[in-house]
Amino acid sequence: MAEVLKAARDGWTGARTRSGRATSEGGDRANGASDPAVVATVAEIIGAVRERGDAAVRELSARFDRWEPESFRLTTEQIDACVAQVSEQALADLRWCQEQVRAFALAQRASLHDVEVETQPGVRLGHRHVPIARVGAYIPGGRYPMIASAAMSILTAKAAGVEHVIACTPPLDGAPPALTVAAMQLAGADEIHVLGGVQAVAAMAVGTETIERVDFLAGPGNAYVAEAKRQLFGEVGIDLFAGPTEILVVADETADPEIVAADLLGQAEHGLTSPAALIATDAGLARAALAEIERQLQTLPTADVAGPAWRDYGEVHLVGDREEAAALADAFAYEHVEILTAEPRWFLDTLRQYGALFLGEGTTVAYGDKAIGTNHVLPTAGAARYTGGLWVGKFLKTVTYQECDPAASARIGEICARQCRLEHFEGHARSCDVRVRKYAGALV
Template sequence: MVQYLKQAPSKSFADTGHTDVAERVGQIIADIRAEGDAAVRKYAKMFDHQSVESFRLSDAQIEQIMGTLDPQVIEDIVFVQGQVRSFAQAQRDSMRDVEVETLPGVFLGHRHVPVQAAGAYIPGGRYPLTASAHMTIITAKVAGVPRVVACTPPIRGEIPAATIAAMKLAGADEIYLLGGVQAVASMAIGTESMPPVDMVAGPGNAYVAEAKRQLFGEVGIDLFAGPTEILILADAGADPFTIAVDLLSQAEHGPDSPAVLVTTSEEVAREVLAHIERILPEMPTKDFAEPAWRNWGQVILADDLDEAFDIADQLAAEHVQVFTADPARALERMHNYGALFLGENTCVSYGDKVIGTNHVLPTLGAARYTGGLWVGKYLKTVTYQTIENPESSVELGRVLGRAARVELFEGHARSGDVRVWRHTGERFEWIDRALEGTARARATAAGATP
């Protein structure tokens, strides 16, 4: 029987709907649609406190910005991007084009075709999220996207140099110092200075998420991102101190970030609670982590691991760490998660920053029906078909004529009839009437008696 040693409400997708946010975002999008760059400059001044003629950084500016960084920062970015690129390339290599012969001379196939332009939004706000540049830009480039536009805001009036370096090293073709709704709308709609893209990817705050929601359909998006979530599933052998540290590592993302422990051991659960009480007051990021844990943290006690797995599947968390004697069992037992982290040697923070898997993942229960960002998000799987055997075309034409007429689609049926007629000479009354009418019209136009 499930017991709660600490209980909190669970977030859902419905929690993302805020009328005031939606109205404000809608107005910004409408203004940019109507006024283009002028509206972008207005909102950039209002929200980012920057007044510049061009938001796009030149190659010289980018080089100068990167020159301000410690070489170790550049070296670390290159290392991490190597991990991301390697895994993304393995994903791309797993996706094969297909062609099969289903009937004699009938060939059906599909190809994976990249979108031609993608926008990457790299959040700023309180933290410079350098890693988001790796996840959105590198993945697009490995997919084969020829034009990747990347936007990030200034942070407290300063250029986030490490983020700009990450964007450049990841392969962005255009880099703009621009944030918020105005950045997302500029990429999606296009302005005088920024041609539109085909899809927009990347995390952001409630306003960025709402902008993506409103622009979806006009452009593609990766997914709707909510607050970061962590769930740790642990048995009696798990280390409570490590669990406490890892829960708080994700709670620091924001004051509404859920952190959940599901365990079969009451002793582990109570030790985790005690460790959190001692660690939290000393955290430099406690102004986010403390309200997140207070309002959204949960500690759930399950009777056994099967019940624990069921609870985790119901919550469908973005990140799930498995600290059990046999963590690999989760691969077979669990179905709903954004990413799994198996064993105490790994953690969500590795996934966020350094290990190479993508950190743009489903939240708010969306893991029930989707995975996260990967190369496949930037690819369109499109089909083609050709028939080289006339006899097969005739066979399909006859079936089409019958099937379409059952549905009262006479026009569809006639497309099949024409191919039967062309290859066999078989007579169809409607074809005879149509050809007779055509001949009469031509004769009349020529001034002759039909």
């Protein structure tokens, strides 16, 4: 059984077995069910936008963001003015980072091939990958303007072949956020709206007088935005149900405690409920990392967030070997998993449940979040058990088709009619019968 050196959250018993089953008392983890108050507020906002369109959007924006411009959609001139406010170095860095995302997304798209096969004489079956027509991308603002999210959602959709992308981001200090707008423009957004929160997500999903509804919503956001996507799912597609960001570091005696600590705190600073966990096969490394975390918190500018997150949602588990570490890591099924061990690729071959894997100390979650090219919209709250993160495939519909010549239709029709009657679908069976009668001569 794993030894728990630190599991500070109230109610956590600290028991994890090799099978990975965790026991806890006292309710959901950080990524648990939505707050009933959040659910109710979001439902009210979506209902208002659905019923009153632009008028409701304007009222909500004024109430929540103190932002009520003549038009929420930026003109070309306004976008150019925002870009002009950004330094050449920042623009160059944005272009470089976005090019990495674009290159990887295009490589992913190139790996997806249309299929057509003749499964038997005269029967042709196939599938095609068809881009979604209209996508809405939400780019968060607030304390952390998520400029990298523009590339992750807008640019990836464009790489998939999406024809029209609407992008929304909240205002900053009563004005369009110049850096975020520049990132959205460089990523290829067809429309940019300075509009935040649930009202933005609802407007894109249900449509208003000035915003044509989309078919799919992408992009991260706070608890209210996440709940809005949850409530709108089905009416539109969504990328993921996202909760607080998560990091798991798997480390052995070769790991650098300073790097372990920096990487855990780098994700803990996302929010007060962001889980950060360490699985260590070496007690000395685990205790050194704990001490290093406390040292780094003394000078970290975001310690007001990272400190409480680590205090309340930080965990350190000491295990006997890498096999036990791998079993426990798969049980966590965390969004980000860093492997800081002597043989990181052993975990690449072994692990099955994670959002994104970071192999060796040469890379870190921040690279994936901002610059290296993989997508940072990833599953949380255990969703890595059944899905991966955002990629070009999320913006494609894989649709099938079939075609039969007369002889094949007659052969299949006889069998299919019998199958239909076994299920008591006489109408189905007769749709087969008419083809058998029509094409019977083709069998000769």
